[in-house]
Amino acid sequence: MKRVEGHQNLYRDESGAIVNTDTAGYSQYIRMRDERKRRREEIDQIKEDISEIKSLLMEIINGSRQN
Numbered sequence: 001m002k003r004v005e006g007h008q009n010l011y012r013d014e015s016g017a018i019v020n021t022d023t024a025g026y027s028q029y030i031r032m033r034d035e036r037k038r039r040r041e042e043i044d045q046i047k048e049d050i051s052e053i054k055s056l057l058m059e060i061i062n063g064s065r066q067n
Contacts, residue, residue: 001019004010009022020026 001011001013004012004018009020009025011019011021013019
């Protein structure tokens with residue numbers, strides 16, 4: 001493989017494709033991607049919990065009005 005001029009971790013293979021050999025950067029990207037996914041899932045769970053609490057409160061309010 002030939003190094004791409006001006007880039008420390010980029011190489012061009014025999015087929016002409018660019019290959020990034022920065023494993024530390026890739027590992028950091030994967031960690032950050034997983035953290036964003038975890039946070040997104042956590043936010044979605046909080047939204048579901050709030051919706052459930054809201055529904056339960058509405059049931060309580062409607063139940064107390066009937067009495």
